[in-house]
Amino acid sequence: MEKGKYVELLLLIELAENCHRDMMILAAKHQADADRAARKARAFEHKAVRLQRQLEAAEDSL
Incomplete structure (x- = not known):
């Protein structure tokens, strides 16, 4: 493998x-x-x- 291609592959791996x-x-x-x-x-x-429970309790007390 040529050196330039090797360096390119290393850079791609790092990226x-x-x-x-x-x-x-x-x-x-x-x-x-x-x-x-x-x-x-x-x-x-x-x-x-x-x-909702408070509302129901208030309605029950009416």
């Missing part, structure tokens, strides 16, 4: 490794954002259930 690393970092960030959104959604759902 691929860097791209893979960047994609893994981005995937982890998106997963963290999704986890955070899911926690907020569950908290909102619990709050809605609590308010």
Whole structure:
């Protein structure tokens, strides 16, 4: 294999490794954002259930 082609392949491998690393970092960030959104959604759902129970209790006391 000629030296120029060998160097080109090494650079392509390094580029691929860097791209893979960047994609893994981005995937982890998106997963963290999704986890955070899911926690907020569950908290909102619990709050809605609590308010529904309060409303039902208020209606029962009328």
